Amino acid sequence: MNLDIRTMMVMMSALALMFSGLLTLAGLHAGNVRGVQHWAMGSLCIGLGLSFSYSQMEPPGDAWALVLGATLPMAGVGLQFNGIQTFKTGRCNGYLPWLLAGLALILGIWFVVLHPDIQARAVANSLIFGLCNAACAHALLIRIEQPLRTAYWFTGATFAILSTLFLIRAIIVFFSPPNSYGLYLQTPINPISFFIGSMAQMCLAFGFVLMLNYRLSADLQKLAASDALTGALNRRSLEQEAVRLSARCTRTGDSLAIMMIDVDHFKSINDRYGHQTGDEVLRRLAAVAQKTIRSDDYFARYGGEEFCILLPSTIEKDAWILADRLRQTYAGMVMEFGGEILRSTISIGVADSTHAGLEFTALVAAADQAMYRAKQEGRNRVMMYSAYLFV
Numbered sequence: 001m002n003l004d005i006r007t008m009m010v011m012m013s014a015l016a017l018m019f020s021g022l023l024t025l026a027g028l029h030a031g032n033v034r035g036v037q038h039w040a041m042g043s044l045c046i047g048l049g050l051s052f053s054y055s056q057m058e059p060p061g062d063a064w065a066l067v068l069g070a071t072l073p074m075a076g077v078g079l080q081f082n083g084i085q086t087f088k089t090g091r092c093n094g095y096l097p098w099l100l101a102g103l104a105l106i107l108g109i110w111f112v113v114l115h116p117d118i119q120a121r122a123v124a125n126s127l128i129f130g131l132c133n134a135a136c137a138h139a140l141l142i143r144i145e146q147p148l149r150t151a152y153w154f155t156g157a158t159f160a161i162l163s164t165l166f167l168i169r170a171i172i173v174f175f176s177p178p179n180s181y182g183l184y185l186q187t188p189i190n191p192i193s194f195f196i197g198s199m200a201q202m203c204l205a206f207g208f209v210l211m212l213n214y215r216l217s218a219d220l221q222k223l224a225a226s227d228a229l230t231g232a233l234n235r236r237s238l239e240q241e242a243v244r245l246s247a248r249c250t251r252t253g254d255s256l257a258i259m260m261i262d263v264d265h266f267k268s269i270n271d272r273y274g275h276q277t278g279d280e281v282l283r284r285l286a287a288v289a290q291k292t293i294r295s296d297d298y299f300a301r302y303g304g305e306e307f308c309i310l311l312p313s314t315i316e317k318d319a320w321i322l323a324d325r326l327r328q329t330y331a332g333m334v335m336e337f338g339g340e341i342l343r344s345t346i347s348i349g350v351a352d353s354t355h356a357g358l359e360f361t362a363l364v365a366a367a368d369q370a371m372y373r374a375k376q377e378g379r380n381r382v383m384m385y386s387a388y389l390f391v
């Protein structure tokens with residue numbers, strides 16, 4: 001391939017520096033999403049490292065510039081890895097870029113200053129870069145969050161390609177005849193590596209921006225679907241889930257159960273302890289309910305101090321057992337606010353599709369009727385819709 005190495009190196013360095021700016025700007029509006037600044041710093045280090053390498057291409061090259069030319073990109077890959085960790089988990093091994101930079105520095109001093117050996121240095125650096133990129137690919141391709149799957153795959157695959165490229169480069173240079181390799185010689189491996197390397201840099205920057213974009217839109221969707229006070233689903237998303245579940249149950253013939261939960265005498269809690277305490281009571285109830293239900297049940301705040309749980313593949317009797325367990329757990333909770341003890345209870349109405357049909361509004365109406373019956377009967381109890389349906 002007749003591509004000029006110098007031109008490609010300048011382009012690659014300019015691209016990396018540009019992407020650093022782009023990622024910095026993207027990170028400014030990323031809100032709580034962390035990791036983007038690591039990627040920006042990583043790109044900056046890679047860009048600067050490449051400019052150092054380029055600056056000593058013409059003989060007599062400065063050995064220290066060559067050392068820095070490998071040290072900075074190594075720190076850059078470490079920062080990219082940190083960015084992936086932070087993006088996925090919120091935490092990272094902060095020492096990693098320093099460790100990698102230290103390793104590259106020692107290798108550089110050894111193979112450039114003390115025992116100059118271009119070939120050995122190229123093999124060692126390619127191996128380390130290959131392994132670091134493989135680690136980045138691995139970090140991206142394990143434990144993938146569903147909404148970000150495509151973005152993770154895209155970025156992870158790019159890292160995997162880069163890793164393969166570096167490892168092939170290490171093997172080719174290792175087996176090339178002594179003194180036949182030079183970093184800037186027009187041997188086939190050099191233009192190919194630089195060409196694929198520049199493309200990969202570009203894909204990585206796109207990949208990172210794609211990941212950020214997917215995460216922000218997933219966060220927005222989550223916000224739009226949940227109740228701000230309790231974190232439960234909001235009524236609109238519950239209704240959407242109900243339509244989906246009803247269609248599934250119609251197809252499979254499964255039963256769908258529902259619970260309507262209402263805090264007893266909530267007005268007097270607000271009046272006596274204040275609205276903030278009332279809010280906290282709702283949060284605690286939501287937390288207990290979330291713990292009680294199964295992972296495929298849907299828990300939502302229906303409005304005010306009323307909550308709703310949809311239970312797929314459940315009959316009314318089983319829903320009653322679950323509801324009564326929730327009622328007892330909540331009634332047993334001793335809440336303390338500003339030194340004052342607060343105990344509260346809930347009334348629950350349960351119904352299922354066998355008695356009320358699969359229409360969501362009919363299910364809600366049935367469970368609501370049962371819940372009001374529970375209130376009438378003295379509160380702090382669970383009533384089944386079918387129990388008085390045939391009375």
Ligand SMILES: Nc1nc2c(ncn2[C@@H]2O[C@H](COP(=O)(O)OP(=O)(O)OP(=O)(O)O)[C@@H](O)[C@H]2O)c(=O)[nH]1
Nearest residue numbers: 262263264265266267268270275276278279304305
């Ligand atoms: N703190 C707080 N109060 C709320 C919220 N939403 C609704 N409320 C209050 O909840 C109270 C509901 O009162 P009511 O509908 O009379 O029912 P209740 O006092 O619980 O009586 P019963 O349901 O009959 O046991 C009202 O005073 C609302 O202002 C909220 O998000 N936070």
